[in-house]
Amino acid sequence: MLPAMPWEATLLVQLGATALAAAFVFVLLRRQRHSFGTLEERATLRTLAFATSAIGTLRQGLSTRSAQRVLRAIVTHTGVTAAALYDPNGPLAFQAAAGSPADRHHRHLAGERLAVLAAAASQRLQLWRVHADVPVPSCRLHSGVVAPLLVGDRVVAALVTYHLEAPGPSALQIAGDLAELLATQLRLQQAEEQQAALARSELRALRAQIAPHFIYNTLTTIAAFVRVDPDRARELLHEFADFTRRAFRDPASEFTTLADELVYVHQYLLFEQARFGDRLTVRYGVDPEVLSTVVPTLVVQPLVENAVKHGIESDRGRGTIVISAEDQDDECWIEVRDDGAGIPEAVEPLEQPGALGNIDRRLRHTFGAGHGLDIASRPGGGTSVRIRVPKYRPGVKAS
Numbered sequence: 001m002l003p004a005m006p007w008e009a010t011l012l013v014q015l016g017a018t019a020l021a022a023a024f025v026f027v028l029l030r031r032q033r034h035s036f037g038t039l040e041e042r043a044t045l046r047t048l049a050f051a052t053s054a055i056g057t058l059r060q061g062l063s064t065r066s067a068q069r070v071l072r073a074i075v076t077h078t079g080v081t082a083a084a085l086y087d088p089n090g091p092l093a094f095q096a097a098a099g100s101p102a103d104r105h106h107r108h109l110a111g112e113r114l115a116v117l118a119a120a121a122s123q124r125l126q127l128w129r130v131h132a133d134v135p136v137p138s139c140r141l142h143s144g145v146v147a148p149l150l151v152g153d154r155v156v157a158a159l160v161t162y163h164l165e166a167p168g169p170s171a172l173q174i175a176g177d178l179a180e181l182l183a184t185q186l187r188l189q190q191a192e193e194q195q196a197a198l199a200r201s202e203l204r205a206l207r208a209q210i211a212p213h214f215i216y217n218t219l220t221t222i223a224a225f226v227r228v229d230p231d232r233a234r235e236l237l238h239e240f241a242d243f244t245r246r247a248f249r250d251p252a253s254e255f256t257t258l259a260d261e262l263v264y265v266h267q268y269l270l271f272e273q274a275r276f277g278d279r280l281t282v283r284y285g286v287d288p289e290v291l292s293t294v295v296p297t298l299v300v301q302p303l304v305e306n307a308v309k310h311g312i313e314s315d316r317g318r319g320t321i322v323i324s325a326e327d328q329d330d331e332c333w334i335e336v337r338d339d340g341a342g343i344p345e346a347v348e349p350l351e352q353p354g355a356l357g358n359i360d361r362r363l364r365h366t367f368g369a370g371h372g373l374d375i376a377s378r379p380g381g382g383t384s385v386r387i388r389v390p391k392y393r394p395g396v397k398a399s
Contacts, residue, residue: 058185062157064092070182071095074161078174081141082162084109086116092157101140102162108136112144119146120158125176130162140164145172147179151186214305215244218271225274236274243267254362255398258325258332258389259291261300265323268301272308280312285324290332293325293391294398296362302355303336303385311340311383330391337384343377350375356385367393 058066067085074083075095082102084094091109096102108131119126126146131139141162149157159179163171218240225233243264262284269282304321312319319340326333343349349356350373360373367390377383390396 067093080161081164084160086158116146120148120155123148145175147175149179149183221275239267239270254297255294256297257398258293258295265301265304279318281320283322287327289327290325293332294396295389299359307336307338311338332389334387339382342379342381342383
């Protein structure tokens with residue numbers, strides 16, 4: 001079984017946009033505890049809410065373009081003379097307030113790189129004297145506040161706010177709070193990348209679990225048809241080629257439509273029905289309204305394969321597999337049911353290595369804790385596995 005995502009990363013992903021609002025509330029509460037209560041300071045703190053309007057841009061990563069958008073919002077709403085964002089390689093972007101005397105300061109950013117990065121390396125807010133080493137008479141900037149952006153224990157960037165005179169406590173606090181909000185977005189982006197990598201890894205694991213004995217059995221079945229029914233053998237061979245192409249290609253997307261997933265299931269069952277003959281009966285009950293529902297890739301086929309392997313193949317008798325997909329208001333209910341041997345009472349299927357636990361984790365990560373696999377089984381009485389999938393979920397789409 002693949003390891004579960006670290007709970008810190010999972011929590012960040014589940015918070016999503018809520019994390020930004022929570023962070024801002026935290027800022028306001030902390031200000032109250034430290035008695036920042038003047039009208040000027042409260043008005044300044046309110047501008048943080050407006051500044052956050054562009055901070056979500058960093059969920060796509062830190063780049064020159066995203067940095068410029070963030071700085072434009074910060075300068076517009078916080079009243080600083082200018083601001084800059086640096087990554088470890090140097091300045092990414094600079095923005096001066098409209099009509100401020102700092103509009104040409106971008107020419108000096110490269111020369112400030114070492115001083116800014118050295119201040120950020122302390123991992124603490126630092127007050128920095130602009131042009132301290134080499135005075136520039138034409139530049140009226142007096143001070144800069146260097147606020148490091150921390151992801152984990154690593155400084156990934158630095159926010160610099162520039163001031164015409166020494167900044168007071170409120171300006172220092174605002175710089176620190178803005179840096180924390182920016183860092184929160186970068187942490188969310190990193191967590192989402194980790195989740196995407198995990199999803200691709202688990203998808204590859206599911207494909208790798210297409211048992212070698214299934215391939216061997218299918219090829220043996222096709223070979224048996226070559227003499228007695230060449231047309232059937234040719235049809236199965238074409239289907240097998242398409243099935244393996246789908247099964248072993250690199251996962252371009254972790255989501256697909258239910259219609260495409262059921263095509264894949266149908267191909268798989270063609271080979272199993274050819275192998276088992278009249279021992280295996282398959283029934284479908286699918287509402288047309290749910291065919292466009294987006295589901296995680298390879299969420300149904302492994303359930304069907306599990307039903308064949310543990311419900312039909314191990315029973316040695318005849319068996320029926322029923323695959324249904326029902327339209328239930330804003331959800332699609334998918335069920336794979338067999339009348340085979342069932343699961344022994346001592347076995348907890350979701351705790352066993354294999355496809356079921358993998359699918360359960362992917363469903364919970366995608367749709368929430370209430371959307372895992374619902375398994376009902378009794379020895380000798382068959383097994384039913386049900387999935388509840390929202391018909392629409394932001395960010396979940398087939399490519």
